[in-house]
Amino acid sequence: MSESHRVTLTDTLEKLSKKEISSVELTQALLERIEEHTSLGAFISVDRESALRAAKAADELGGPTEEYPLRGAPLGIKDIFTIEGGVTTCGSKFLEGYSSPFTATCVENLFNAGAFSLGKTNLDEFAMGSSNENSAYSVVQNPWDTTRVPGGSSGGSAAAVAADLCQGALGTDTGGSIRQPAAFCGISGLKPTYGRISRYGLIAFGSSLDQAGPMAVSAKDCALLARLMAGYDRKDSTSVKQPVTKWEEPLENICSGLRIGVPKEYLLTGINPEVSQRVEEAIQQLEKLGATRVEVSLPHTEYAVATYYVVAPAEASSNLARFDGVRYGQRATNITNLADLYTRSRSEGFGDEVQLRILIGTYVLSSGYYDAYYKKAQKVRTLIQRDFHQTFQNDCDIIICPTTPDTAFGIGEKTADPLQMYLADIFTIPASLAGIPAMSIPCGFDSQGLPVGLQLISPAWDEHRLLSVAQAYQRETDWHLQSPK
Amino acid sequence: MSNSKNIVIDTNQVKKIANLARLTIPEERTALVSERLTNILSYIKQLNEVDTDEVEPLSHVHGAVNAYREDESEEYENKEQILANVPERSGNFIKVPLVIDQESH
Numbered sequence: 001m002s003e004s005h006r007v008t009l010t011d012t013l014e015k016l017s018k019k020e021i022s023s024v025e026l027t028q029a030l031l032e033r034i035e036e037h038t039s040l041g042a043f044i045s046v047d048r049e050s051a052l053r054a055a056k057a058a059d060e061l062g063g064p065t066e067e068y069p070l071r072g073a074p075l076g077i078k079d080i081f082t083i084e085g086g087v088t089t090c091g092s093k094f095l096e097g098y099s100s101p102f103t104a105t106c107v108e109n110l111f112n113a114g115a116f117s118l119g120k121t122n123l124d125e126f127a128m129g130s131s132n133e134n135s136a137y138s139v140v141q142n143p144w145d146t147t148r149v150p151g152g153s154s155g156g157s158a159a160a161v162a163a164d165l166c167q168g169a170l171g172t173d174t175g176g177s178i179r180q181p182a183a184f185c186g187i188s189g190l191k192p193t194y195g196r197i198s199r200y201g202l203i204a205f206g207s208s209l210d211q212a213g214p215m216a217v218s219a220k221d222c223a224l225l226a227r228l229m230a231g232y233d234r235k236d237s238t239s240v241k242q243p244v245t246k247w248e249e250p251l252e253n254i255c256s257g258l259r260i261g262v263p264k265e266y267l268l269t270g271i272n273p274e275v276s277q278r279v280e281e282a283i284q285q286l287e288k289l290g291a292t293r294v295e296v297s298l299p300h301t302e303y304a305v306a307t308y309y310v311v312a313p314a315e316a317s318s319n320l321a322r323f324d325g326v327r328y329g330q331r332a333t334n335i336t337n338l339a340d341l342y343t344r345s346r347s348e349g350f351g352d353e354v355q356l357r358i359l360i361g362t363y364v365l366s367s368g369y370y371d372a373y374y375k376k377a378q379k380v381r382t383l384i385q386r387d388f389h390q391t392f393q394n395d396c397d398i399i400i401c402p403t404t405p406d407t408a409f410g411i412g413e414k415t416a417d418p419l420q421m422y423l424a425d426i427f428t429i430p431a432s433l434a435g436i437p438a439m440s441i442p443c444g445f446d447s448q449g450l451p452v453g454l455q456l457i458s459p460a461w462d463e464h465r466l467l468s469v470a471q472a473y474q475r476e477t478d479w480h481l482q483s484p485k
Numbered sequence: 486m487s488n489s490k491n492i493v494i495d496t497n498q499v500k501k502i503a504n505l506a507r508l509t510i511p512e513e514r515t516a517l518v519s520e521r522l523t524n525i526l527s528y529i530k531q532l533n534e535v536d537t538d539e540v541e542p543l544s545h546v547h548g549a550v551n552a553y554r555e556d557e558s559e560e561y562e563n564k565e566q567i568l569a570n571v572p573e574r575s576g577n578f579i580k581v582p583l584v585i586d587q588e589s590h
C-alpha cells in the first residue's frame with residue numbers, strides 16, 4: 001500500500017536553490033518517468049524539447065529566489081489552459097491541433113515565477129466529467145490501482161502527481177474537478193474562492209463556477225502555487241481585487257480554538273463507512289491540536305446536485321456555442337450550407353457527455369422552460385450559498401467533511417448511467433455553487449489501499465486559514481507522503 | 486412545468502432540442518439520449534420542492550454586477566497567429582459556405 005517517502009514540490013525547490021540537484025537533471029528524470037508510465041494516460045502532450053530548454057535556462061540563472069520562487073520547477077498543465085504557440089485540445093477531438101495565440105494569465109504568472117511546462121495533462125472533455133473516461137484521447141488510470149479511475153475532470157494532473165511524474169500540476173474545478181481526483185489519487189488540491197485566480201485562458205465550461213487551482217504533493221505546495229497564480233486580472237471581468245499573502249507560511253497555532261463544523265446532512269447513508277472512519281480520525285487529529293467540533297446544518301444540501309446540473313450545463317451550452325467550425329477547430333468536410341457546417345462540425349467533434357450536457361443546458365434555457373428550470377435553480381443556489389454564510393457567521397470557522405462518498409471506482413463501472421456519476425459529486429458541488437474555497441487532502445486509505453480524501457471548506461477569501469489548517473494536519477500526519485508501488 | 490406530470494423527453498423532443506443546439510443525434514442513439522435526458526430532468530424536478538418565493542436568483546457569487554473599463558482600443562499585433570487556426574482562409578478572410586441562398590432555412 002504505502003511506499004517511499006514522496007518528494008514534495010517544496011522539497012524540490014529547496015534542493016534546487018541549494019544546487020543539490022539541477023533543473024535539467026530533475027526534468028530529465030521526470031521525462032523518463034513519463035515515458036515509462038504512458039499507459040497511465042496522464043499526459044496528452046509532452047513538451048520534451050521546450051522543457052529541457054527551460055530547465056537549462058533556469059539552471060543558468062541559478063535556482064529559486066525570493067523573486068522567482070519556482071525557478072527550475074517543471075509543472076503539468078491541464079490541457080484546458082492555453083499556452084501561446086502550443087496545442088490546447090481540452091481533451092476534445094474538436095480542438096485537435098488548435099494552437100493558441102495567448103497564454104492563460106494564471107499560467108503566465110507561474111512562468112513569471114520561474115516555472116515551466118512539462119506538458120499538457122489529460123482531462124475529461126471540456127472539463128465535463130468525474131472520471132477522466134470522457135477524454136477523446138485516452139482514459140486515465142489511477143496509479144494506486146490501474147483498473148480504477150483517477151477521478152475527473154482533472155484526472156491527468158492528479159495521476160501525474162500521484163505517480164511522481166511531476167510534483168505540481170494545474171487543474172480546474174467547476175463542481176469538484178480538482179478536489180475529487182485529488183481525493184481518489186491521494187494528493188492535495190485546492191479550489192480557491194471564485195474570482196481569486198484569473199480565468200483568462202481557461203477555456204470556459206461553467207463561467208460562474210470554473211476556477212483554476214493547484215494539485216500537488218502537499219498543502220504547502222498548493223499554497224505556494226495558488227498564491228503565485230492568484231491576483232486581479234483586467235482580462236477576466238470576474239476577477240476580484242483581493243490581497244494575497246504568503247499562504248505557504250501557515251498561521252501559527254491555527255488549530256487552537258478552531259471551531260470545526262461537521263454538517264449533519266453530509267452524514268448520509270450511502271457513504272463508504274471506511275471513508276467516514278478516516279474522516280472521523282482526521283477530525284480527532286485536529287481536536288488533538290486544539291480544535292473543537294460543532295455539528296452544523298446546511299439544510300439545502302440535498303438540492304445541490306440538481307441545482308448544479310441545471311446551472312452548469314446551461315452555462316456550458318452557451319460557452320460551447322462558439323465551437324461552430326468557422327474560426328477554429330475541426331470543420332466538417334463536404335458541407336454545402338452553413339447550418340450543416342455548424343451541426344456536423346459540432347456533432348463530429350464533441351463526445352457523448354459533452355453533447356448530453358449541451359442538450360440539458362439548451363433545454364433548461366429554452367423558451368417556456370427558462371423560469372421553471374434555470375431561474376429556479378439560481379434561486380436555490382442563493383439558498384445554498386446562504387446556508388454557508390450563516391453557518392460561518394454563527395457556528396464555525398471551517399467545515400470538514402469527506403471529499404467523496406466512496407473511494408475510486410472501476411473504469412467503466414459508472415459509464416452506463418450518467419446520473420449515478422453526477423450523484424457522487426454531492427460533497428464537492430456545494431462549495432462551487434457558493435463560490436467559497438475548498439480543498440482535499442489525503443487522510444488515509446480504505447482496506448483496499450485506495451486513498452481517502454478529507455475536504456476542508458472555508459468562507460470566501462479565507463485561503464490563508466484554510467491552507468494553514470491543512471498544513472498543520474500535514475505536519476502531524478504523513479498520508480500525503482505515501483506513494484503507490 | 487407541473488409537479489404532478491412526469492417529465493418525458495421523447496425522441497421528437499430530442500430532435501428539437503438538438504436542432505436548437507446545432508447538433509444531430511444519430512438515429513441509433515436517439516433512444517438512449519431520450520432516456521438519459523428524461524432521467525436527468527426528472528431528477529432535477531425536485532427543485533420545485535424548495536420555497537423560493539422571496540429569494541433572488543444568484544448569477545454572481547460575490548454580487549458583482551459589471552466590470553467597466555475605458556472605451557479605448559488597443560492595437561493587437563498577433564493577427565496571423567489567430568488566423569492560423571482558421572480551417573479555410575482567403576487572406577484575412579474566413580471562407581464559409583453561402584450564408585444567403587434560396588434553399589437555406
